[in-house]
Amino acid sequence: xxxxxxxxxxxxxxxxxxxxxxxxxxxxxxxxxxxxxxxxxxxxxxxxxxxxxxxxxxxxxxxxxxxxxxxxxxxxxxxxxxxxxxxxxxxxxxxxxxxxxxxxxxxxxxxxxxxxxxxxxxxxxxxxxxxxxxxxxxxxxxxxxxxxxxxxxxxxxxxxxxxxxxxxxxxxxxxxxxxxxxxxxxxxxxxxxxxxxxxxxxxxxxxxxx
Numbered sequence: 001x002x003x004x005x006x007x008x009x010x011x012x013x014x015x016x017x018x019x020x021x022x023x024x025x026x027x028x029x030x031x032x033x034x035x036x037x038x039x040x041x042x043x044x045x046x047x048x049x050x051x052x053x054x055x056x057x058x059x060x061x062x063x064x065x066x067x068x069x070x071x072x073x074x075x076x077x078x079x080x081x082x083x084x085x086x087x088x089x090x091x092x093x094x095x096x097x098x099x100x101x102x103x104x105x106x107x108x109x110x111x112x113x114x115x116x117x118x119x120x121x122x123x124x125x126x127x128x129x130x131x132x133x134x135x136x137x138x139x140x141x142x143x144x145x146x147x148x149x150x151x152x153x154x155x156x157x158x159x160x161x162x163x164x165x166x167x168x169x170x171x172x173x174x175x176x177x178x179x180x181x182x183x184x185x186x187x188x189x190x191x192x193x194x195x196x197x198x199x200x201x202x203x204x205x206x207x208x209x210x
Contacts (some may be wrong), residue, residue, distance in 0.1 A: 009156025025055035025126035034068035060152030084139030157196030
């Protein structure tokens, strides 16, 4: 599903959406829940891409429903795998997350990838700008592609409205509040979350902060 020009939601990843941003260096943003790699390869094929056409795979944060197919897709594509530095030890398995995330990681087994490069605030990866948005996890990032915010888990949508990331999955509530305010000051038209359908921004972000 094309959300904006050259920005595609991979419908096979419903429940934890991945997005494909096309251009000179195609970028896959997040890799959904474990076990979906083959379906994602088919989705790429439907858009005229082979795995090897991917230049970059970007993980917005450490959660298993975002890194679930990173190892396999990296192996198939040879793409550079990026992730925020504070989350890399958890992504690679060197450290274990706390609280409910530890239980989820025990139930949802994932092959741990090796991250190639750390995301730097304000840097660009294949034309996407890296926007720090910690709180949901220590290093959580969003990405901006032209007028579209790829929000990761900073926000969700339900019934056409924006919702904050669930509190029981929030690593640092104060940091999350600050991230919502900081990201809200940026200019973008579409909000594309991992959980819930993309929405036009309108005044939804301002309502979220009330």
